[in-house]
Amino acid sequence: MKRSTIVTWTMIAVGVVLMVVSYFFLATPWCNTAVECSNPRVPFAPAIFVLGVLIAFSSAVYYAVAKD
Amino acid sequence: MARYKMVVDLDRCQGCRACMEACKVENNTPAGVFWMYVFRFEQGEFPDTSISFLPRPCQHCNNAPCVKVCPTGARYKREDGLVLTDFERCIGCRYCEVACPYGVNYFNWRKPDHAFDDYKMDFSDPDLVAFTGGVVPPYRNPDHDVKHGPEGRLTSGSGHFKGVMEKCTFCVHRVEKGLVPACVDTCPVGALRFGDAEDENSPISVFIREHESFQLLEELGTDPSVIYVGGAPPSTESREIERPMTRV
Amino acid sequence: MTTATDTQLPQGIGRLSRGWIAFFLGAAVLFAFGIVGYIYEQGQGMVATGMRDLGAMQGATWGLYIAMVVYFIGVSFAGVTVAALIRLFDIEKLKGVARMAEVLTIVALVLGALAILVDLGQPLRGIVNLFRYGRPQSPFFGTFSLVVSGYLFASLVYLYVTSRPDAARLAQRPSRLQGLYRWIAAGWEDTPEQRAKDRRVTFWLAITILPLLVVAHSTLGFVFGLQVGRPGWFSTLQAPAFVTLAGVSGIGHIIVLAAIVATVLKAKDRIRLDAFIWLGRFLMVLLFVYLYFTIVELLTTMYQPTEHEKVLSDALLRGEYAWIFWGSLAGLAIPALMLAWMALTRHWRVSWLVVASILVNLAAIGKRYLIVVPSQTHGQLLPYGIGSYSPSWVEYAVVIGLFGLGALAIGAFMKLFPIIELEEGEA
Amino acid sequence: MVAVTRRSFLKGSAAVGGGVLASDFLFGGLETLRKTNKVLLADQLTEDYVHTTCWIGKQDCGMRVRRIDGRPVKLEGLAGHPRNDGTLCPKGQAQIISFYDPNRVKTPLIRTNAKGEPGAWRRASWDEALDLVATKVKEVLEEDPKLVLWQKGRSKAKDFYDDAFVKALGCSKLGHGAYCSDTGYRAVEYTVGLHGVLHPDLLNAQYVLSWGWNITNAGGNKFCWITWPRQMLDAMENGLKIVHIDPRLRPAGPFADRWVPIRPATDLAFALALIHELIAQGYVDRPYLTTYTNAPYLVGPDGLFLRDEEDTPLVWDETTRRAVPVGTADSPALEGTYTVDGAEAKTAFELLKEHVASYTPEWASEICGIEAEQIRRIATEFGEHARIGSTVVVDGVEVPYRPVGIMAYHMAQQELGFQALRAMCIVPMLVGAWGAVGGQTADFTWKVDKNYAAFEELKVEEPPYDFTLKNSKFFPINSGFPGIVAKVMQDPERYEVDKLPKVMILHHVNPVVSFASQPDFLEAYKKLEFVAAITPWMSETADLFADVVLPCATIEKYEGPISATDGYIDAVTLRLPPMEPLLESRGEIDIYMDLSERIGVLYGEGGYLSVVNEGLGLTETEFALSLEEKPTVREIFDRWSKAQGLEGISYFEQNGVLVKGAISPTKRYGYVTDPPFGGAVHRLYGESLLKAQRMQQEMGADLIYWQDYTPLPTWREPTMWSSPADYEFTLITYKLVEHKQSRTTTVPLLAELSGPQRLEMNATVGRAKGFEDGDEVVVESHNALTGETRRLKTRIRLIEGIRPDVVGMPHHFGMWSHPSSQGLGPTPNEIFYTGEGYMGATADASFHVRVRVFKE
Known part of the structure; x- marks a missing residue:
């Protein structure tokens, strides 16, 4: 496989993993009755989630631009 | 851990609105804002008319729609049953307000330095400032400048931030001192009660057990912590009469 | 202003005509009006808007701003859909509107995000806290993580990828913008491999964006549809109806924009009638679907309404909102009939299409307003009495300003980059 | 935390540096910078509670005042107080804002423009203002003390105001009771x-x-x-x-x-x-x-009791079957007609039976x-x-x-x-x-009032009358009615009055707004030569007619003693100042002592201090005030407290109220008091009443004055019923729980709570007339005797719980001097009438009038 393909897939993978993992870092959706439920379990988890989205889509740019 | 509930005894409520006023002074709410609100209703036609009253604090729901929709966790529920707003986190999207079926949320439409303008009292009058030190309102309660609970969030009082959501806090600053909320404290006819419902032998638990009760809009499944005793839930026939000036 | 070299660029890029300057200044004035409104709002607090609290204050806490959020995000829908469809199915006759559809999507999304921001009591805190504390349980989480971040970013990527070939072409000739084009082109050499790669990228991007878009718009529908406490909102139809009306308003925008571009750039050969016909048919289908939803929803609520739903539907059908309701319905039904007539007679006219498109967009704004506001003023479950809301001048100013900003953005884009994808040899 | 000294305040926004700004931005604090001009630092402040007594309403509830660094921030009910036991009504809660009312009268004021129009004022020192009042009062006192008129709206320490000051001066006084329930x-x-x-x-x-x-x-x-x-x-x-x-x-x-x-x-x-x-x-x-009523008394054909030589009324003894003096019969007859000394006599009860x-x-x-x-x-x-x-x-x-x-x-x-x-x-x-x-x-x-005995023989004297028409042929029973005084001042000849008041001291009274028939007061008070108003804020009456305004404190002063009983438990308390009087205002007792001193009636026997001694029960006790020396007000109450057997005023400062215990049934129930029913x-x-009526007739009083002096209650149609039929509604007034009189509309928290003026009308009637809730309407009243009409404008409120032929308005509102009172609508007092047909037979106000309602 070409290096650019690997990087692209890696970026997608990292993005998706960030999204999935950070989802579990967020405040739990089923919890409403305690103070902790109002905080993400890891600080800035939503930002990590969004970062995942950005990385995943950036892969397209990388893939298009990357020189083989 | 306590689990606070409020009981409203509609067989005793005289609709006097002392609770609204006590809340206003205790929490320094701005003009037009009534965290505690008392409906005065009329039903029927002359001469078969009836009057009823209905105090409406925040219901502090156990399944609170406002907590669910808050995008930042600024609106949260504590283990002791209080539903509070972190004024330092709220972004002012007002989603909690549209989600709440009880209409208990109040947004800071005015900036704090103009929140009392409608009262036509110039608290910056130099003669007055010499005495008050320029605090607005001059009866400002300093309890609201400190953070509450183990979570250490700024959650009590009113009107000190621009553009955030506020509502009844069950007087968290008083409850944490072992006092009852200001509305309950002042009720001249003993129509409001407050206490720990987790303790089965507490006066409020006994009272709830011994009386028939209902919750407002029970059918929505919000499970309010405010329990009504006596009287009846408002019907679609209930017409509100004698409204305070609530529009800012 | 113009230099000899700039005249070489196609589609009037880099050349500031008098008409364009007038247009640009006009849009700038509108935008400035919005800025003035917003500064006033920040100075006074949100008391400067017509919004007030629900309940005892008898107002609506969400108003024109949120209606415009829904509207703008709706408009963005069609842009990227059309663009994606064109690329996916290689619809040759629509190639001329693909880029303007993409640009429209991005502009509309930015305007939507700004409309959210102006509605926040604490806008700066909003930017930080959503990313710091955002909770997935709030439908807003979808709005900012998927709609604004994901969807906007994906659309930008999409626009970028599809713009490279044109940039490469433009970069070949000297102009003041040459550097920019070279940067955008990023090594595009128009080799078959690159083309194939490019097709792959756009295909997969389109594939990813389309479901994302449905999900994103649905979460926007959920913002309203999940609220049991608001008569008129709690409905499973909210999400599909949201998406459909979004399509209607977006296609309408593309038609209007395409007609303007075709006229201004004298490019009727590039955006031909059959492109308009295709768009017109698409619009027609969506319109009928939406009208169907509307009728179904109307019948459902009228069949056995609860007391609260009845108060609301009375206000909509014959109360204070009746003029907006029936006006909007007419704004949807009349264009639907116009389009049907043109489809049946096969006699399509761009001017009629433009009229229909403007009508559906006005209707869409009306419908968004009706989704947001009446359920607040007339939808109290406790007997607070009927509330009232009318936007203040500040809100109108800000909304006009947003439109002005959109026009500025599209106008500026047209002077920097071809709004119609370049054909072989055009540059 | 920045170290700050107590009582110092941190400025919110100014002291924030760039680094703080950046971290605030990231951590969501940027826009939380508090926009109130000052922020209190809770941990730097001292909190205390002091006791006092509510001032705003009628019943003087016990209060606990929460103070922060000596600044009251909340009023709470005093637990254990018989009347309110730890609770407060909305008025009690709301008055905290009036502690800090910048629109109160800040210093003594002296008028600089003509009377009858809104006042232009200059600030004066207390010395100057008091000297001016004292000089004017002295001047008229020398001519005739009765021409100095002390008028009160509310008095919270009768011993010091109504009694001591009025008695020391020997002047006339006029209460508010005729508008209340006299x-x-x-x-x-x-x-x-x-x-x-x-x-x-x-x-x-x-x-x-x-x-x-x-x-x-x-x-x-x-x-x-x-x-x-x-x-x-x-x-x-x-x-x-x-x-x-x-x-x-x-x-x-x-x-x-x-x-x-x-x-x-x-x-x-x-x-x-x-x-x-x-x-x-x-x-x-x-x-x-x-046993306990005059029901068995025998009434002769002339309507008067049969009496023996010693003037003792007779009853019919059923045992001896003859008329005997009351108290001597074994079994007095309640009913029946009997012949006594040849004349037919009926028992009073028999007459009542026939009457009804x-x-x-x-x-x-x-x-x-x-x-x-x-x-x-x-x-x-x-x-x-x-x-x-x-x-x-x-x-x-x-x-x-x-x-x-x-x-x-x-x-x-x-x-x-x-x-x-x-x-x-x-x-x-x-x-x-x-x-x-x-x-x-x-x-x-069951303390029997002195009027009980006085009413045994009503005095109806020959003119000239004094300006209250006391003992006149018009009102043999006379509550002292400012409305009729206003009528008299406009037309003294008609009422055969020779002297009108010249100097008036307005004590917490605002007749122009609070008393029915505003136009009469606007006219009458022009005749006064000199008016001094003691008031916390610029009352409309002061604004139009006062020469001098003396600002008095509201709750922030010593006042009393105040009964704290709930009817079952006996208790007494004082009003204590939770803070210094606002700005230059002063407590009324201070004002009256100073005024008495300057007039020359403070000291000595019969002077202000000696009447106070009497009123407080200190005379000839070791706690009596010296008659040569001006005490402080706190000292007076300290002595009074000691006279109650307490250690001093500190008892009230610490406990708030002195609860004396349950009232014994032998005091509460008339049957078992000694003597029963107080005798x-x-x-x-x-x-x-019948005797009075006959005297009135003899002196030529018109029917309207004597027709209700009947021995048994007799129905007649009210005068207003002869207004034309298109005045189809009877206007009544009522109280709102949020207000007390008009004055509480100066408390913006209460005006907010009550909403503005409104006219309640039956919804069915209103809709038939084409009115919708909230419409502005004209209410026009009609005087059935003079044909005069008066109008006001207000907003209509359609409700079901009111008779179709009645419209109602709260009796509050209508003030215009205080900014917070403005814009709340008119007082119905603008369209009521006073005088004949619109007052009671005892010189008392009536709050009824026929009106029509229409849209303009």
């Missing part, structure tokens, strides 16, 4: 001798006629709002039933078991029908009536606009619940048990009020409920 006071003083109107022994009552009692908004006899509702709710848990007699349902809230939407001004007819029914159904307590024979429920039904059956049923229920003959043991004392009564107060202020209240006194009299457990009373003890014989028959 008609009722006069009727009850006349009939049973108590100083009060009507209230039941509420905690023990089973059936109460809530006769115009605004249960959920107003107080009533003796108390403000809190105490009565608390007692009623407790009694309801023991089965109390409430019959609400009122054109509006709203006052009763959800607490009425029966609503009688009576037509206004027909209470007399309703009461007469009840008397008719109670007698007809046999609900008559004969032992009480024969035609006052059937059907007759009253027509007049009152309610069903006859309802009247009959109420009479039956009242009679049944009375349990005539029963007794109960209270604290070891056996007392008759009659758990029925009437609660009535301000409704007395109507044209026929005196006789209506007389009739209402007779209703519980028939069943023997006066002074019984659960029964009727009008005060907490007063209850006047079923008003002989002296």
Whole structure:
């Protein structure tokens, strides 16, 4: 496989993993009755989630631009 | 851990609105804002008319729609049953307000330095400032400048931030001192009660057990912590009469 | 202003005509009006808007701003859909509107995000806290993580990828913008491999964006549809109806924009009638679907309404909102009939299409307003009495300003980059 | 945390540096920078609580004041206070904002423009202002002390104001009672001798006629709002039933078991029908009536009692079958016609029976606009619940048990009020409920008022009269009515008055707004040569007519002593200042002492201080004030406290209230006091009224002045009923729980809570007239005697709980000087009338008038 393909897939993978993992870092959706439920379990988890989205889509740019 | 509930005894409520006023002074709410609100209703036609009253604090729901929709966790529920707003986190999207079926949320439409303008009292009058030190309102309660609970969030009082959501806090600053909320404290006819419902032998638990009760809009499944005793839930026939000036 | 070299660029890029300057200044004035409104709002607090609290204050806490959020995000829908469809199915006759559809999507999304921001009591805190504390349980989480971040970013990527070939072409000739084009082109050499790669990228991007878009718009529908406490909102139809009306308003925008571009750039050969016909048919289908939803929803609520739903539907059908309701319905039904007539007679006219498109967009704004506001003023479950809301001048100013900003953005884009994808040899 | 000293404040926004700004941005704090100009640092402040007594309303609830660094921030109810036990009403809560009212009068003011128009003022020192007032007062005192008129609206320390100052000066005084419920006071003083109107022994009552009692908004006899509702709710848990007699349902809230939407001004007819029914159904307590009332007295053909040589009235002794002096009969006859010395004589009760024979429920039904059956049923229920003959043991004392009564107060202020209240006194009299457990009373003890004896012979003298028309042929019973004084000032010849007041001291009174018939006051007060107003804020009367305004404190002063009883427990308290008087305002006692000193009446025997000694019961005790030295106000109350056996005023500072314990049944229940009922014989028959009427006629008074001086309550149509038919509504007024008089509209928190002025109208009627809720309408009143019309504009409120032929307005609002009061709408006092036809026979205000309502 070409290096650019690997990087692209890696970026997608990292993005998706960030999204999935950070989802579990967020405040739990089923919890409403305690103070902790109002905080993400890891600080800035939503930002990590969004970062995942950005990385995943950036892969397209990388893939298009990357020189083989 | 306590689990606070409020009981409203509609067989005793005289609709006097002392609770609204006590809340206003205790929490320094701005003009037009009534965290505690008392409906005065009329039903029927002359001469078969009836009057009823209905105090409406925040219901502090156990399944609170406002907590669910808050995008930042600024609106949260504590283990002791209080539903509070972190004024330092709220972004002012007002989603909690549209989600709440009880209409208990109040947004800071005015900036704090103009929140009392409608009262036509110039608290910056130099003669007055010499005495008050320029605090607005001059009866400002300093309890609201400190953070509450183990979570250490700024959650009590009113009107000190621009553009955030506020509502009844069950007087968290008083409850944490072992006092009852200001509305309950002042009720001249003993129509409001407050206490720990987790303790089965507490006066409020006994009272709830011994009386028939209902919750407002029970059918929505919000499970309010405010329990009504006596009287009846408002019907679609209930017409509100004698409204305070609530529009800012 | 113009230099000899700039005249070489196609589609009037880099050349500031008098008409364009007038247009640009006009849009700038509108935008400035919005800025003035917003500064006033920040100075006074949100008391400067017509919004007030629900309940005892008898107002609506969400108003024109949120209606415009829904509207703008709706408009963005069609842009990227059309663009994606064109690329996916290689619809040759629509190639001329693909880029303007993409640009429209991005502009509309930015305007939507700004409309959210102006509605926040604490806008700066909003930017930080959503990313710091955002909770997935709030439908807003979808709005900012998927709609604004994901969807906007994906659309930008999409626009970028599809713009490279044109940039490469433009970069070949000297102009003041040459550097920019070279940067955008990023090594595009128009080799078959690159083309194939490019097709792959756009295909997969389109594939990813389309479901994302449905999900994103649905979460926007959920913002309203999940609220049991608001008569008129709690409905499973909210999400599909949201998406459909979004399509209607977006296609309408593309038609209007395409007609303007075709006229201004004298490019009727590039955006031909059959492109308009295709768009017109698409619009027609969506319109009928939406009208169907509307009728179904109307019948459902009228069949056995609860007391609260009845108060609301009375206000909509014959109360204070009746003029907006029936006006909007007419704004949807009349264009639907116009389009049907043109489809049946096969006699399509761009001017009629433009009229229909403007009508559906006005209707869409009306419908968004009706989704947001009446359920607040007339939808109290406790007997607070009927509330009232009318936007203040500040809100109108800000909304006009947003439109002005959109026009500025599209106008500026047209002077920097071809709004119609370049054909072989055009540059 | 930045170290700051106590009482220092941190500026919110200014002190924030760039680094803080950046971190604030990231951590969500950027826009949280508090925008209030000052922020208190809670941990740097001292908190304390002090005790005082509420000032804003009538009943002086006990208060606990939370202070932060000496600055009051919250008023709370004082636990253990008999009247409010730890609670406060909305007015009590809201007045905190008035502690800091920048619109209060800050310094003494002296007028710089002409009177009659809104004042232009210059600030003056207390010395200058007091000297000016003292000079003017002295001048007129030398001419005739009676021409100095001290007028009060409210007085919270009678001993210091009404008594000491007025007596020391020897000047005239004018109260507010004629606008309050004085008609009722006069009727009850006349009939049973108590100083009060009507209230039941509420905690023990089973059936109460809530006769115009605004249960959920107003107080009533003796108390403000809190105490009565608390007692009623407790009694309801023991089965109390409430019959609400009122054109509006709203006052009763959800607490009425029966609503009688009576037509206004027909209470007399309703009461007469009840008397008719109670007698007809046999609900008559004969032992009480024969023993404690003048019901068995024999009345001759001339309408006067038969008397023996010693002037003792005669009764018919059924044992000896002859007329004997009262008190000597073995079994006095209650009913019957007898021949005494050849002339026919009837017992007073027999006359009453004959008198009410035609006052059937059907007759009253027509007049009152309610069903006859309802009247009959109420009479039956009242009679049944009375349990005539029963007794109960209270604290070891056996007392008759009659758990029925009437609660009535301000409704007395109507044209026929005196006789209506007389009739209402007779209703519980028939069943023997006066002074019984659960029964009727009008005060907490059975101290007989001095008017009881005075009314035995009413004085009707030859003119000239003084400007209050005291002892005149117009008003043999005279409550002292500012309305008629205003009429007299405009036309003294008509009332045969020779001297008008020249100097007026307005003590917390605002006649222009608070008293009915505004145009009369606007005209009359122009005649005053000099007016000094003692008021916390610029009253409209002061604004238009005062030469000098002396700013007084509201709650922030020493005042008292103040009764704290709830009718069952005896207690007393003081008002203590929770802070220094706002700006340059001063307590009234300070003002009066200084004024007395400058006038020269402070010291010595008969001076201000000696009258205070008398009033406080300090005379000839070791705590008596020196008559040579001006004390501080705190010192006066310290001495008074010591005289109560306490260590001093510090007792009140620490405890708030002195609770003395339960009031013994032998004081509370008239049957078991010594002598029973304080020694007063209850006047079923008003002989002296008839005598007065005859004297009035002899002196040539018009019918309108004497027609209601009848020995038994007699129905006639109110004057306003002869207004043209298109004046189709009767305007009534009522109190809102959020307000007390007009003055509380200066408290913006209360104006906010109550909303502005409104005209309540029956919804069906209103819609038929094309009105919608919130429409602005013109209300035009008509004076049936003069044909004059008056108008005001307000917004309509359509409700169901009001009679179709009645419109109602709260009696508050209408102030224009204080910014917070502005824009709240007019007072109905603008369109009421005063004088003949629109006042009672006892020189008392009536708050009824016929109006029409239309859109302009």
